[in-house]
């Protein structure tokens with residue numbers, strides 16, 4: 001049994017996997033919650049499972065990952081394996097000249113998407129604390145990507161830097177708002193949708209056919225429902241990639 005862990009800037013998400021079964025995703029907020037280690041301990045003890053491998057993807061501080069590694073050692077006497085972005089793996093080539101600077105969540109989402117949907121161009125979207133969009137050709141060449149603030153960060157930047165926009169975060173209901181909170185919701189939603197749709201258009205030109213849009217992340221469903229172009233939502237895309245990353249046959253060439 002493997003325990004796969006994705007540490008984002010807002011939440012820690014985890015999934016138990018063995019050869020045949022993947023558990024549903026579980027998550028807890030670690031930001032501003034110093035007791036997250038004891039909450040994790042309760043959650044993992046109650047799973048009544050003993051992992052033989054613990055794999056970690058971390059884009060938060062190393063302090064969070066270190067505390068988690070201590071817990072894993074205390075519970076099961078295991079060292080965690082920490083994934084990182086690379087030049088090449090599993091048929092995917094990274095466009096970054098310094099791949100170690102890319103967030104590993106982006107790299108793993110690309111590996112996961114390529115494993116599932118290789119053979120067509122892909123546009124991989126992770127809608128979390130930040131929103132990332134990355135384009136892969138049908139042959140697995142990463143063409144590059146974009147990073148923008150996620151839904152909550154976009155809202156908070158407005159709430160924190162204006163006098164007359166109160167801190168009220170709503171889901172967007174219509175394209176155009178008719179009061180402040182709905183205008184913010186519409187603006188934030190359209191910023192994300194516009195970024196993805198524009199990238200899809202440019203990627204279609206660059207790749208010669210319409211890419212499949214693979215979406216993951218806490219705000220993924222909401223983003224997908226606003227897109228005109230077809231998309232698939234894969235909540236455990238980063239875990240698919242982490243599982244692939246840890247497989248012995250996927251040694252980095």
Ligand SMILES: Nc1ncnc2c1ncn2[C@@H]1O[C@H](COP(=O)(O)OP(=O)(O)OP(=O)(O)O)[C@@H](O)[C@H]1O
Nearest residue numbers: 008009010011029128129130150151152217218219
């Ligand atoms: N309790 C919560 N606190 C803050 N945001 C939350 C909470 N629950 C859900 N969210 C939503 O989840 C989004 C973050 O999604 P997700 O959990 O995928 O990101 P993350 O893993 O924490 O961040 P990232 O991986 O981008 O660093 C936020 O934009 C917010 O809308």
Ligand SMILES: CC(C)(CO)[C@@H](O)C(=O)NCCC(=O)O
Nearest residue numbers: 059101102103104105106130147
């Ligand atoms: C962009 C985020 C925050 C998304 O989780 C993460 O992938 C990250 O911290 N990336 C490092 C910068 C980069 O990917 O170029």
Ligand SMILES: [K+]
Nearest residue numbers: 008105126128
């Ligand atoms: K993420």
